[in-house]
Amino acid sequence: MPIQFDLARPGSLSPDEWRGIQTIAHDAYGEELKHRTQGEIDYLTAWTEPERFYESHVHPNSEVGKRYNPDQSYTRPRMALAIDGNDTIGFGYAANNVSGTPLQRTIKLLGTSKRYLWLREFAVQSDYQRRGIATHLARMLLMSGSIHQPATAYIWPDEIPFLAAPLRKAGFKPTGEQKVAIYGPDSDPVRQVRMLSKSVGATVTKLAR
Numbered sequence: 001m002p003i004q005f006d007l008a009r010p011g012s013l014s015p016d017e018w019r020g021i022q023t024i025a026h027d028a029y030g031e032e033l034k035h036r037t038q039g040e041i042d043y044l045t046a047w048t049e050p051e052r053f054y055e056s057h058v059h060p061n062s063e064v065g066k067r068y069n070p071d072q073s074y075t076r077p078r079m080a081l082a083i084d085g086n087d088t089i090g091f092g093y094a095a096n097n098v099s100g101t102p103l104q105r106t107i108k109l110l111g112t113s114k115r116y117l118w119l120r121e122f123a124v125q126s127d128y129q130r131r132g133i134a135t136h137l138a139r140m141l142l143m144s145g146s147i148h149q150p151a152t153a154y155i156w157p158d159e160i161p162f163l164a165a166p167l168r169k170a171g172f173k174p175t176g177e178q179k180v181a182i183y184g185p186d187s188d189p190v191r192q193v194r195m196l197s198k199s200v201g202a203t204v205t206k207l208a209r
């Protein structure tokens with residue numbers, strides 16, 4: 001049976017279903033980041049804190065001031081799922097993101113030029129990778145946005161080097177970087193690069209080629 005795809009609201013999934021999604025992320029990152037310890041993978045994917053993983057996806061603003069900068073707001077969180085038979089085998093997660101003072105954020109939410117479609121996270125089970133599943137999940141999430149919206153994605157080029165190339169091909173360009181302790185407060189911070197596409201519409205067109 002071919003892989004099925006579905007769009008879902010994060011809040012429509014139960015905590016148990018979210019634990020399944022978290023397992024996909026935990027296992028996929030574990031396979032990808034073999035140079036990292038199990039403890040580092042567990043921290044990256046909040047493995048020992050399933051309630052926090054659930055909360056941070058269903059209510060992404062719960063992480064503002066913690067994992068995310070204090071001047072950010074997230075709206076319309078949504079996810080795309082890849083399903084084989086009865087099993088979810090991959091997911092992508094996105095939300096709208098505005099930044100600034102509370103008043104600036106309110107104004108930005110009304111327009112599209114500073115309301116970013118933030119592609120937060122993707123994971124596909126290792127035995128299903130390299131079949132275009134993440135690309136299709138990204139396409140679905142982008143198409144759920146407004147065509148004039150810019151899109152952002154954050155990558156860790158020293159950890160997962162191959163992601164820059166498909167993002168560049170899709171029209172994303174690096175616009176800044178910072179160091180982030182993704183493996184825990186006592187770990188060495190890694191480079192995190194912000195990638196920006198000027199418009200969702202242009203990127204969807206490029207993905208279609």
Ligand SMILES: CC(C)(COP(=O)(O)OP(=O)(O)OC[C@H]1O[C@@H](n2cnc3c(N)ncnc32)[C@H](O)[C@@H]1OP(=O)(O)O)[C@@H](O)C(=O)NCCC(=O)NCCS
Binds near residue numbers: 121130132135136
């Ligand atoms: C990143 C990830 C989601 C990609 O899933 P996928 O379904 O295999 O991706 P696609 O098949 O759509 O690949 C798209 C392109 O990405 C690049 N790519 C994907 N996996 C790659 C790999 N292992 N090595 C090199 N390039 C790779 C290729 O350019 C690929 O296009 P191609 O197959 O035509 O050459 C998957 O590898 C994964 O779950 N990794 C662990 C978690 C992670 O790194 N998430 C991303 C950060 S949030």
